[in-house]
Amino acid sequence: MNAMHPEHRYRRAAAAGGVGIWDWNLATGEIYLDPVLKEMLGYQDHEIANHLDDWGRLVHPEDAAVVLERAKAHIAGETPLYEIEHRMLHRDGSIRWFLARGSVNRNEQGTAVSMAGTDTDVTERKRGEAALRQAEELNRRIVESTGDCVKILALDGRLIHINPAGLRTLEITDAGKLLNRLIPEFFEGEVRHAAEEAVVRARDGGSGRFQYLMRTAAGTPKWFDAVVTPITDVNGRVVQLLAVSREITERRREEAFRAAQHQVLEMIATGSALPTVLDRLVRLVEDQSDGMLCTVLLLDEDGTTIRHGAAPSLPDDYLHAVDGLSIGPRVGSCGTAMYLGTRVIVTDVLTDPLWADYRDIARRFGLRACWSMPNFSPQRKVLGSFAMYYTEPREPSEEELRLIETAADIARVAIEQQRA
Structure with missing residues (x-):
């Protein structure tokens, strides 16, 4: 077998690597152009003259000026190396990207006489970068448009971006307080371990999931379900992580409420003492909202006297003041609700006439809002009431109205069971 000629070996290697050499005579404008360079633009060697003017016509018009400026700066000794990425026009009308690098040769007087270097075809890399930018922009638009809390993480789990919806959910105005922190650092114990594991799984190309409780900047507790997945480049390499946290506070609250409600009903069914059952019921309802204080009042067998049932979060002095009152048309929220047999909503006890006395x-006890719901026996006899208090004036939400109705009904079952 005959050995391959050195020039053929060079040309094969150069073509495979997308690299060609050039040598520019600065005095005459003549430039030696590697035939490999011409081939990369779709031309035979003889089709492009070895002169700067002919080669220069193939430089993209929008890049020609800056290419010339960089070359002049290096020739003038202003830069240590000539280097630039620019576009060239292919024979078929397409555009190719090249990385041009070169350096000048100077004579004994220090005058630049020539400049030689290489051109490397970097079209595929530039296309990949453009595709990645487009993908990142698409991801960013998706991130910005969703209502979930969406975060972009570095591969080590550091938070590098959070969308506006996420900031609003966390009641934060300055994302700088969160950025560059490792996601697991926001948690403790088992949740922290779950977050670390989710990051590892996503970094390995899978997905991780965990749930966590976090307080907002205003102190509001919120539950989230978080899913961490990989973000890949055009070659499928994991470059970043995407963490999407969906708020599930209401779902968790409903699940906890149903479980506790079942526990209260079991207590009733097994004959637990009425004060114990009512105390558990009140605590269950209070857990549904920060700042809510609840009471269960009983209506005595005489049909007029109010008796204390349960109020674990209210002061004893207040309970003593209420116990023994008679129901009537202007006896606060509970006394009026039991008297009228209907729900009573007082948004501000300091101005509502029902609370005049x-x-x-x-x-004295800092109570400002009180909503009360009476409960009845099957014969429509008033048994008592369930009330919600707040320390600031406010109206109930639809959810709170449903909650007070449910609580009043459970209290009814407990009272009926005890009196049966």
Whole structure:
């Protein structure tokens, strides 16, 4: 077998690597162009003259000026190396990207006489970069448009971006307080371990999931379900991680409420003492909202006297002040609700006429809003009431109205069971 000629070996290697050499005579404008360079643009060697003017016509018009400026700067000794990425026009009308690198040769007087270097075809890399930018922009638009809390993480789990919806959910205005922190650092114990594991799984190309409780900047507790997945480049390499946290506070609250509600009903069915059952019921309802204080009042067998049932979060002095009162048309929220047999909503006890005779009591204990729901026996006899208090004036939400109805009904079952 005959050995391959050195020039043929060079040309094969150069063509495979997309690299060609050039040598520019600065005095005459003549430039030696590697035939490999011409082939990369779709031309035979003889079709492009070895002169700067002919080669220069193939430089993309939008890049020609900056290419010349970089070359002049290096020739003038302003830069240590000539280097630039620019576009060239292919024979078929397409555009190719090249990385040009070169350096000048100077004579004994220091005058630049020639400049030689290489051109490397980097079209595929530039296309990949463009595709990645497009993908990143698409991802960013998706991130910005969703209502979930969406975060982009570095491969080590550091937070590098959070969308506006996420900031609003966390009640934060400055993302700088969160950025560059490792996601697991936001948690403790088992949740922290789950977050670390989710990051590892996503980094390995899979997905990780965990749930966590976090307080917002205003102190509001919120539950989230988080899924961490990989973000890949055009070659399928994992470059970043995407963490999407969906708020599930209401779902968790409903699940906890149903479980506790079942526990209260079991207590009733097994004959637990009424004060114990009512205390558990009140605590269950109070857990559904920060700042909510609840009471269960009983209506005595005489049909007029109010008796204390359960109120674990209210002061004893307030309970003593209420116990023994008689129901009537202007006896606060509970006394009026039991008297009228209907729900009573007082948004501000310091201004509502139903509380005219009891404002001093309410003011002393910092109570401002009180909503009360009576409960009835099957014969429509009033058994008592369930009430919600807040320390600021406010109206109930639809959810709170449903909650007070449910609580009043459970209290009814407990009272009926005890009196049966």
